[in-house]
Amino acid sequence: MPELPEVETILRGLRPAVAGARITGVEVIRPDVLPQGPDALRRGLPGRRIEALERRGKNLVFRLQAPGRLVVNLGMTGRLLLSGASGQESRHPAVRLRLAPDSGGGGTGSGGSGRRPATLVYDDVRRFGTLELLTDREWRERSRTLGPEPLDRGFTSRALLRALERSRSPIRSWLLDQRRVAGVGNIYANEALYRAGIDPRRPARTLDPVEVRALHRGLRRVLRGAITAGGTTIRDYRNAAGGRGSYGGRLAVYGRAGEACHRCDSPIRRVVFGGRSAFFCPLCQGERT
């Protein structure tokens, strides 16, 4: 489900209510989303303050006082819902965190203290998602296995070209590999390739510098546009308030097999490789000249 833009949208919705709050209780309903077992969270979280919320690739990272990190990966159908919405919207609660607004410390006066206690629900129909409590060191090691953030400054067209030049893997598979770029999933990989006019099956290293530049630009534009739209809701994705993302209407190829290409009217094709569907326009993303 959630790729970089969806996770970023959830993060932005959560931040005002969650940053600075203290975790006062943990309720585990579905232990199978906790690879460390239910006690790691039940013992490790209560009493701790959430210092900040961050995103790395498709992971939502709660930086905790103490220190440590609560790392949430939403899998295919994971949601993080804030109390108001969650009562109604959470049909498959897996973990509930009780939060108290930060009353102690700095004394920002009435600043954030007008907030009432809240519940943050991790909801997940299929339970492919995970919540893990990591030390800073464990998190650093985990983060090192992930590729660069595609929206960061350092992710340049040149860097992308260098990274691609040794890989024989199909470019769509390359983009999905979190060790190579972090945060790209099947929707936005396909959309970026459409924008760049590149066949998703092309071996990465056969892209010429002009194509890599187009891919770099296409990827960043697609991701930014999707963040602005609040992500793509096809079925399951919801933001922190339970609302939908509106990027779905702007998808050019993903999920549009048989429909007309907006640019040339050819029917969009669907092919399966690497265990996933790829969508593309056979004309706009056809052979190189």
Added chain:
DNA sequence: AGTGTATCCTGCAGGC
């Protein structure tokens, strides 16, 4: 270094 396959799990759409 690649690919394909299976696995985790549930729900929904479509065909008959």
Added chain:
DNA sequence: TGCCTGCAGGATACAC
């Protein structure tokens, strides 16, 4: 209506 198959924004482990 029911039953079946296939499909799904992810990640990983395996054999070849």
